[in-house]
Amino acid sequence: xxxxxxxxxxxxxxxxxxxxxxxxxxxxxxxxxxxxxxxxxxxxxxxxxxxxxxxxxxxxxxxxxxxxxxxxxxxx
Numbered sequence: 001x002x003x004x005x006x007x008x009x010x011x012x013x014x015x016x017x018x019x020x021x022x023x024x025x026x027x028x029x030x031x032x033x034x035x036x037x038x039x040x041x042x043x044x045x046x047x048x049x050x051x052x053x054x055x056x057x058x059x060x061x062x063x064x065x066x067x068x069x070x071x072x073x074x075x076x
Contacts (some may be wrong), residue, residue, distance in 0.1 A: 001047065003075050009061055013043045022064040040066075048074050 001020070011020045014028060014036050026040075028035055041052045050070050052060075060066045067075065 001075060003067060006047070006067065009047070010066075012045060013039050014055070020063055022062065022067070024063050025061050025063065026063065026066070027061060032076070044070060050074075 002028075007020050007022070010016075014031055016031050018029070019054075022038050026036075029036075037057055040057075044052055048070050052069070057070055060069055
């Protein structure tokens with residue numbers, strides 16, 4: 001999956017009305033709450049087979065750090 005497609009899909013899943021970029025801090029978004037975190041976990045699991053846990057969510061800040069946690073090898 002291309003990073004741009006992932007970011008676009010993530011914005012759609014989280015119902016984010018602003019433009020997401022690699023440097024966007026997820027936790028600063030108005031839409032970020034516990035439900036958004038659960039949607040994020042489900043989206044990443046469905047698309048990449050990667051399971052995020054609470055520690056991962058605490059460490060992930062930006063979209064880029066999320067991509068790094070998923071694994072750069074999973075993006076083309």
